[in-house]
Amino acid sequence: MRTTRESIEATLDLLWTGLGRPERGPCHQLTVERVVDAAMATVEAEGAEALSMRKVAARLGVGAATLYTYVPDKAALLALMVDEMVGQAAPPHTRPGTWWEKVEAWAREDLASYRAHPWLVEVVNGPFAGPNGFAWTDSAIRMFDGTGLSAEEALAVVEAVDGLVQGHVAKVIAADRAQRWTDPEGRSFDTVQESYLLTQRIEVGRFPAIERLRAPLSPVETFEQALSWLLDGIERRITEHAPGD
Amino acid sequence: MRTTRESIEATLDLLWTGLGRPERGPCHQLTVERVVDAAMATVEAEGAEALSMRKVAARLGVGAATLYTYVPDKAALLALMVDEMVGQAAPPHTRPGTWWEKVEAWAREDLASYRAHPWLVEVVNGPFAGPNGFAWTDSAIRMFDGTGLSAEEALAVVEAVDGLVQGHVAKVIAADRAQRWTDPEGRSFDTVQESYLLTQRIEVGRFPAIERLRAPLSPVETFEQALSWLLDGIERRITEHAPGD
DNA sequence: CTGGAACTCCGTACACTGTTCTCCCTTAGT
DNA sequence: ACTAAGGGAGAACAGTGTACGGAGTTCCAG
Structure with a gap:
């Protein structure tokens, strides 16, 4: 798992141009694509922690x-998997509607995609940028064509929304896991922890503000709220910035 | 690293009440606190990936x-470390100023703390909640005393801001690492990747919107923008909700 | 046609990981 | 003094990423 300069350049070559045929020696039995697909299948079936070169x-x-004939590193394999995944996302600027509707639809789809493929979360912020990543970013900036925002500002907005999504993804996924986990008697993690705390440890009056909570929002509902607030703020910025556009 | 019901309850006991003296047998040579402190020292010196029970x-x-006399799991040790870390943070509602200023100050400090202790990011979203975590959340809700927001809404706002922070943290830390990394000739990762892409791979016209970028904002600047947009949206919500308050 | 260079494939090995088992020895209560 | 509870830790187990060296394959130069 060590990153050397050689492996950086090898990884970039792999991302941008693929692997050429060997000029001498036996033919390749596999392709990089097949390796990546096999890695995606394993990670999809068993999660990020269980992904190993041997599997x-x-x-x-x-x-x-x-595998090391096709891929210099596990890190390179992960970078290829991420770029493959990004390539499967719809280009945001081709969605219908206003910039608001485009951003909202993309953000929701993004969250859903992370929930469906939780392994992505732990891996998506790697340092490598591949062709699909660049294409996606290009398309994302274009969501704001016609709003009067500069490319720099549009990118900042995209990263703001993406940051919000990623921040909530961790919470949503943790909640998903805590509900899916069950002990031998069938109780979820949340149930176990909550009953432990309520019956045994928390004295009344120790956390007064928390006691005022009656029906806290679910993580997904919180995300929807946060998204609308952020979009509100961005809209104000856009209308202030270019009121006649 | 397997989670069993026994280890859950043992972990909760450790978080909320600590470890008692043994009634028979030899005295403890260590304490849970010393184990946690040693773990913090290791992780602070070598990062989250290098944290191992043996070290x-x-x-x-x-x-x-x-160590397994004091702690049931590595997961439990991490939960203790997180709660210890949360306990070191200042209670948000005691800061001076309006709710806006409190939230802004807390968010900036939060980001700074994550940059100073990157290991927290990979660990903070675990399922366990300890006493310091509860106390912090309680204090965070109180930041909105006097705004007319319900406890539920206040918590949603806190999680919205926290989500934004955490989302950007991943980007900021990745940027930090990419700048700190250097190859034998002293070039940073970004330098290597950028020169590779510019000189070798990216044809002009392939990514037109990206080409319009002249001076993209740094991750921290993007965070500041996003925070102010989100706070704008939240302010609108608060003034709409309770205009006479 | 024949080296030999280049290359793929892979068994083995190394230095790690979290955790359990088992045994020894210290300690406290009776 | 005796017994049982329980701390301390060496060894082992099933994993991990990847470096190395050897065996077998393919192509090109002479």
Whole structure:
């Protein structure tokens, strides 16, 4: 898992141009695409923590060391997986509606995609940018064509919304996991922790503001609120900035 | 790293009441606090990925298996570390100024704290809530005393801002790392990647919107923008909701 | 047609990881 | 003094990423 300069350039080559045929020696038995697909299948089935080179290799019917013919690193493999995943997302600027509707639809879809593929969260903020990532960012900036925002400002807005999504993703996924987990008697993690706290540990009056809570919002509802507030603020910025546009 | 019901309850006991003296057998050589402190020292010095039970044990001059007398799990140790860290943060509602100023100050300090202790990011969204976490949340809700917001809404606002912070934290930390990393010739990761892309791979016209970028904002500047937009939206909500308050 | 260079594939090995088992020895209560 | 509870820790287990070296394959130069 160590990053050397050689492996950086090898990874960038892989992202942008793929792997060429060898000029001598035996033909390739596999392709980079097949390796990436096998890695995606494993991670989809078993989660990010269970992704290992040996498992990917086993899925391809190949020795573990063979993967290093196609991919310099596990980090490079992850970068390829992320770019593949980004490539499957719809280009945001082609959605119908106003900039508000485009952003809202993209943000919701983004959250849903993270929930469906939780492994992405732990991996998406790697340092590498691939062609699909660039194409996506390009399209995202164009969501604000016609609003009068500069490209710089549009990118800042995109990163603001993306930041909000990613921040809530961690909470939503944690909540998903805490509900899915069950002990031998079938109780969820939340149930166990809540009953422990209520019956045993928390004295009345110790946390007065928390006691005022009656029906806290779910993480997804909180996300929807936060998104609308942020979009409100951005709208004010846009109308102030270019009122005649 | 497996979570069982026993280990959940043991962890909760540890968080809320600590570890009692043994009634028989030899005295404890260590305390839970010393184990947690040693773990914090290791993680502070070497990062989250390098934190291992053996290293913590070595720092205490003790065998690795001994730690399991004090702590049921690595997960429990991490939960204790997080609660300890949260306990060091200033209670948000005691800051001076309006709710806006309190939130802004807290958010900036939060971001700074994550940058100073990047290991927190990967660990803070665990399922466990300890006494310091509860106290902090309680204090955070109180930032909105006098605004007319209900406790539920106040909590939603807090989580919205926290989500924004956490989302940007990942980007800021990634940027920090990419700048700190250097190859044998002293070039940073960004430099290597950028020169690779500019000189070799990206044809003019492929990403027109990105080409319009002249001086993109830094991650921290983007965060400041996003925060002010979000606070704008929240202010609108507050004044609409309780205009006479 | 024949080296030999270049290359793929992969068994093995190394230095790690979290955790359990088992044994020894210290300690407190009776 | 005796017994049982329980702390301390060495060894082991099933994993991890990846470096190395050897075996076998393919192509090109002579």
